[in-house]
Amino acid sequence: MADDDALFEKGLPIRREVLGADYVDASLEKADDFMMAFQRITTSWAWGMAWGDPTLDRKTRSIINLAMLTALGKIPEVKLHVKGALNNGVSVDEIRATLSHAAAYCGIPAALDAFKAAHEVLIAEGAIKAKK
Structure with missing residues (x-):
């Protein structure tokens, strides 16, 4: 869980910068417990791991x-x-x-x-x- 938390924290500012803080924050605020699982997955994996890799700009x-x-x-x-x-x-x-x-x-x-x-x-x- 600690690795997932670190990737979430790494990915959240990247996601906000690319997609816009209003959009991202609204997605997180609307998420109930069920949908929050997806919000954590996408923020951690797509934004923390993939977009957070500095190899590509x-x-x-x-x-x-x-x-x-x-x-x-x-x-x-x-x-x-x-x-x-x-x-x-x-x-x-x-x-x-x-x-x-x-x-x-x-x-x-x-x-x-x-x-x-x-x-x-x-x-x-x-x-x-x-x-x-």
């Missing part, structure tokens, strides 16, 4: 995440990680290039969903302007 990790989430068709997570990618310094052009690259390897339908999701977030975050 956060920008690279964001690009990898967008490609993997596109491949898996996990559109709500694509939206979340587009915002995180912007927080990590990934440009709109780099997001577009990542999703275009994913289209070649994951297929057009998966990439179309990811492009639509990314477009929605990029507009909402003010990174691009909506076409009138």
